[in-house]
Amino acid sequence: MTLRNPSRSAPPPKQDGSASDDFDSPWKQGLELYFAQAVELLAPSLYRIIDWQVPVVFLDKELQAIDIPGKKHRRIVDKLAQVRLRDGSDAWLLVHVEIERHLKGAQAIKAFAWRMYEYRFRIQSRIMVQRQQDQLPRIYSLGVLLESQGVGKELIHTDEYLGQGVQFRFPVVELESWRSRWDELETLAPSNPFAVLIMAQLRANQYPNKRTRLGPKLQLVRQLRQYGYPPHIAVQVYRLVEWVVTLEKDQEPEFVRAVQALSKENEMSYVTLIERAGRDKGFAEGQIEGQIEGKIQGSVEGQAKLLLRLIQRRFGPTTDDVAQRIQAATAAQLETWSLNFVDATELDDVFRD
Template identity: 30%
Template structure:
């Protein structure tokens, strides 16, 4: 029985790419907004805090959520938070979720929050840009900026030629969607994109990050993956480049999964520590140590009963 083609994996690749090249992301999908940001001040990622501002179980199709602190060129405010969502499936609750996150982030930091959404689904007619409630003279809601990957589907040559890494990632995502579970088509697309990756002359760090992105996103059945890996090693040898070692390849998937899990746990712990400090004052070292060592399940359990606890002793009991 032939090995089935694994399901496409979009979450880790998009998060890795956003962390690696956030400015390029904004410049490619939201160019007008990017022009308002002071890029001389390095953006600060607040992913741990975002992980703690949870709306419950992650919705289907959400592949990346990011929270980034930036400065603006006009100096109107000291700093601004940009909340980013990448959505790979149609979701009727998306606009409402953007409103919920925007408000909760604003309420947490008392700073302006801009929300931007990249729609990476396969429905050309789905383009949510707002959520509003109007009742008895009161209007509550949000309008947000949106970009759609399908809008680039007919621009293969332009995407391949662009030096922006998100042009290349857009092409990779679209080709992955188009291939579905057809291993031959997926292999051909992955190999073609790999060759394009090496043609751009990007620095070593970027090539390694993007190689991991495509290898994770365009998951192949084992025989195809072995064939692909041998082709990559041959290409590097021909170009006298030895950037992706077999050892790096073998630990690639496990390392990313472990890192994402730890990042989410640390984020929940940080938010819970801040909430406890606000309620009970400065925390003793023993409590901070307990939070640092707790499992995700334990942190969530404490968070659930925090509003009922009258003391730290009662909470941890």
């Protein structure tokens, strides 16, 4: 099978047909696993002012307690995270992902802007009451549209009457805007696994008919080997691809055979987590269900950087000694430590033999 590099030619028109895809779950997991990397790609100016040495605190319970009119039957993913800024102050990030394939018409766009405003207002009110603050907390709202195009990079919610009213302006990321930047995504992917989730979503958008996805999906899997991820990162990223770019049931055996052939072709094994039961139940960070056959070869330097970033995210800032130990490690040591990280409850657990 010959696979064309999508960065070398214009994407083919979307295929006829439709697929019932679960984009909610993989996007929720992707944001939880790679929140900093997501912010780096989707809101780079924001990324630069956050102190990523301080662990991010997700406030899912607080967000779930906020009743937003009209939310019940909408397909959305929301993440509310408390972060520390470089100036030492706290801020809250609301990442709101609309799973709708399209925002059709001016009324739908207007309703989306209103929902973003409604979330912001209710979150600010709740935080003020809970923490007994007398000033509005700082909140950065980011809207992400998976497939809609032409909405723009910014939306404004306006509510005015007789000279009174409010105006709320917030940034919007149209994921389709990354399609023309595919080469950039491939360049970023070795150091930013979230780029692969964007690539997978673009492929799912482009081929809404599941039966047309086998070739594009195999190409994404083939590319994973080039990125040099440690085994547990490779597992997580592979499963996100599996979750987003779904196939028809009768195509899955062919896909499994093709992945196995890729393994033999490169004299090493890909991550072959084809175990659907574990995927359907969901997975949390650090949970690996399935098999890892052989070793995933890649850049030692890249593996060291990813492991250090994960350690800092879970356990907080590290000492120079820890950083130097990781940077000086062999490929075998990094693989062992990366697997140890999965179940580690304290830093020492990572470095056990």
